[in-house]
Amino acid sequence: MTKTAEQEVALNSETLDMLREMCERNLAHHVAKGEKPVFGEGPSDSRIMIIGEAPGAKEARTGRPFVGNAGRLLTTLLVEIGLERNEVYITNILKTHPRGNRTPNRRMILEQLPYLKRQIQMIAPGIMVLLGATALKGLIDPHARITRLRGTWLRFEGIPTLVTYHPAAVFHDDTKKELLRQDFQALRKELDRR
Ligand code: URA
Numbered sequence: 001m002t003k004t005a006e007q008e009v010a011l012n013s014e015t016l017d018m019l020r021e022m023c024e025r026n027l028a029h030h031v032a033k034g035e036k037p038v039f040g041e042g043p044s045d046s047r048i049m050i051i052g053e054a055p056g057a058k059e060a061r062t063g064r065p066f067v068g069n070a071g072r073l074l075t076t077l078l079v080e081i082g083l084e085r086n087e088v089y090i091t092n093i094l095k096t097h098p099r100g101n102r103t104p105n106r107r108m109i110l111e112q113l114p115y116l117k118r119q120i121q122m123i124a125p126g127i128m129v130l131l132g133a134t135a136l137k138g139l140i141d142p143h144a145r146i147t148r149l150r151g152t153w154l155r156f157e158g159i160p161t162l163v164t165y166h167p168a169a170v171f172h173d174d175t176k177k178e179l180l181r182q183d184f185q186a187l188r189k190e191l192d193r194r
Contacts, residue, residue: 004114005111005114006113006117009022009114009118010114010121013118016122019119023115024037027095027112030096030108031097032060034061035057035060035096037060037063037095037096038055038064038065038092038095038096039115039119040089040090040091040119041065041089041090042088042090044122044123045123046089047127048083048088048125048187049088049120049125049127049128049129050089050090050091050131051129051139052065052066052092052134052166053094053103053131053134053135053166054092054094054095054096054097054098054104055092055094055095055096056068056097060097070166070168071167073167073168073170074090077167077181077184078184081184081185081187081188081191082188089123089125093109093112093138093139094112095116096112103134104134104138109137113139116139121157125159126194127159128156128160128161128162129161129162129187130163131164131167132164132165132169134166136163139161140154140156140161150164151163151183153190160190162183162186162190163183164179164180164184165179165180167180
């Protein structure tokens with residue numbers, strides 16, 4: 001029986017560090033000169049996992065997720081609900097910066113998804129937050145619509161998963177900031193309920 005990419009990744013990664021190494025090695029061909037894959041960062045036993053779209057140029061240079069303007073807004077949203085950035089695990093659907101800053105296509109997502117799925121299994125968060133359409137479509141359903149599902153809770157492999165806008169969406173449409181704030185308040189409520 002041939003193994004799926006997901007089974008292959010799971011078999012060869014007993015620890016998060018092993019998974020990171022495998023991910024960085026296998027995806028090296030997608031990385032431009034001077035850039036690195038961005039695996040994700042945060043406590044390996046974090047109860048909250050936040051998933052964005054893909055690293056931008058700054059993230060790829062530093063190897064860290066959400067270190068630009070969208071990251072600053074994400075940090076503010078977390079602080080407003082009493083969380084420190086370093087309390088949560090932050091990563092992306094795609095681990096490499098898409099050339100030309102393109103929105104990740106389905107082929108790229110499917111190639112890289114086994115790493116994220118294994119990462120979720122290993123961290124085993126109590127709650128996940130999906131930031132934006134790419135995270136929603138990549139993890140839940142390619143036909144899902146962010147405008148319809150934002151502000152709702154779904155389940156991914158049994159994990160309660162909040163869908164909200166990507167913080168960068170606020171830079172194009174300021175009215176989304178209030179909706180993002182509301183969704184982070186819902187996250188706070190869910191944490192308090194536990
Ligand atoms: N936008 C994302 O979706 N992820 C990052 O890491 C940075 C910006």
